[in-house]
Amino acid sequence: MRFPQQSSVLALGLGLVTTVTAQAQFLVSEISFGYTGRINDRGEANVPGFTIQGNPNVPEILSNKIILTPPHPGNTRGAVWADEPNPYREWVADVDFRVNGGERGSGNLNIWLTRRGGQDIGSSSIYTVGRFDGLALVVDQHNGAAGMIRGFLNDGTVDFKSHHSVDSLAFGHCYHVYRNLGRPSQIKLRQTGNDFKVLIDDRLCFESDQITIPPGYQFGITAASADNPDSFEVFKLVVMTRDLGAKVIEGSSSQQQQQQQQNNGQNQAQAQTSYGRTPNQVRNNNAQSDDAFDDSVPDASADSITSSKAQFADLHNRLQSVNHHLSTIFRQGAGMNNMAEKRHEETSRMINDLRQSLSKIEKLDKLEWITSEMTKMQREIQNIKTDLNNRISQSENNLKRSISSNHGTMLEHVATQTTPRHGKLIFVIIGSQIVLVAGYIFYERKKTLPKKYL
Structure with missing residues (x-):
């Protein structure tokens, strides 16, 4: 599908025509949205050709954007996945997004190109996903930076969720401030036969000539917010290619596969006819199985x-x-x-x-x-x-027996020891009286004795 001339100004304004190549690009509308400035031209709350997922709530779809995570509350997830895989080997994908939030808001945006992404990944982020096969591009504030874009690859053997250091698996990165800009930021992924590039706002982020994403992988965008949430908004996902007819069978629809198989069968019939076989023979051979070794030329003697x-x-x-x-x-x-x-x-x-x-x-x-x-x-x-209760009961009984056995003798002892004794008191009183009387008699006798003078 080529862009109409009357919408060329709009296409330039939306960034559908890439500036990194001088060759024309054609829109792959089956796996794109937002290329006309609206998510759904019919005004419906869905995205044609895409599946929306979210937790705890499904993302909100407006006329010109998808709010994957709302500004309130936090700890939410949202995802949008293409229903059809990418059938092209060379392509350009543009993603316009915007992030708004508080001063210390956090979260991440993940752009995926994976096999069975909608079923295996869902609304997971790079830190919560398990095993996946494909590419993940992560936009977050890694390591306290104001903004960073990192690329991750996996062939389905690494479990990112249980890995001890997911950040060390990144193969490329660049810094980009993306929060609270008041305008959308554009990430562009470009796959050619020679290299793979990632650009942010038309400047190179990173590139590699060792990466090739095969056809048959699905595009998807997921976002996750934390306790202090960020609002992640996606305005468009546009996929373009140089040749719309260069589809690979693995990425085509069932009708296209059948048509291509019919074309291949006709080409094989023509090739076989050109070698001297009749169309009837070709038709008969096509009706047979692939194991068609029955038409071997029989051995003949050289003399014949x-x-x-x-x-x-x-x-x-x-x-x-x-x-x-x-x-x-x-x-x-x-x-x-x-x-x-x-x-x-x-x-x-x-x-x-x-x-x-x-x-x-x-x-x-x-x-x-x-x-x-x-x-x-x-x-x-x-x-x-149980043992403690038994010991407490035993101690209580012993104490009672000891008190009961010693209480009677103690009373007797106290009674005997505290009984008053008047004998000593009488003896003291009488003895003191006798001493006083004896002293008085001695005094009187001494007073009456004649005085002796020298």
Whole structure:
């Protein structure tokens, strides 16, 4: 789909025509939105060709933007995923976004190009996603910076959620201040046959000639906010390519695949007819299976070839048979490759399911062990409680017996010890009176004795 001339000014204003290449680019409308300045021209609250996800609420869709995470409350997630994969090897993707929030707001925006992204990734961020196959471009305030754009790659073998240092897996980065600018920022991803580039506001962020994202991967944008939320708004996701007819079968729709298979069958029929086979023979061979080795030229004795014409016909038939066999081998090889890839994906999914099951079993074992230990602790605490109650009761009984046995003798002792004794008191009183009387008599006698004078 080429841009109409009357909307060229709008297309330039929206940035649909890339400035990094002089060749014309064509819009891939099936996996794009916002290229006319509106999310949905019909005014409906959905995005044609895309699936919206969110937690705890679905993102709000306005006429010209998608609010993946609202300014309030925090800890929300939002995602928008293309329903169809990207069928092109060379492409340019433009994403216009804007971030508003408080002074210390935080969160991240993730631009994905992955296999089975909507099913495997959902609304996860680079820090909460498990295993994925593809590219992730992250916009956040990593390491206290005002803004940073980083690229991550994974072939499905690395579990980012359980990795000890996700930040160390980035293969490229650049700094860019993106919060509270009052205008959208534009991220441009460009894949060619020679290199892969990421540009921010028409300046190079990073590039690499070692990265090639194959066709058949889905575009998606996810955002996550923290306790102090940021509002992530996406205005457009526009995918363009140089040649709309250069689709790869893996990324095409079912109708396009059938049409391409029919074209391939017609081309093969024409090629076989040009080698001297009739259309009826071609039709019969196409009705057979890929294992078409039944039309081999039978062996013939060299003596039966008596003329150059017969020799040429025999050689022609044998070369034609070899050509058919090679074509069959190539088709079977391609089918085996596709089958091997499917089996590899199935095996990977089975291994992942097995790992999840094993992890659940380990968790259940740990829970059973914790439960048994808790039961043991309860029994021990109950035994300790019972023993303590018995000892307290025994001590109380011993104390009562000791007090009851010693209380009677103590009363007798107190009674005997505290009983008053009047004998001593009488003896003291009488003795003092006798002493006083004796002293008085002695005084009187001494007073009446005659005085002696010298």
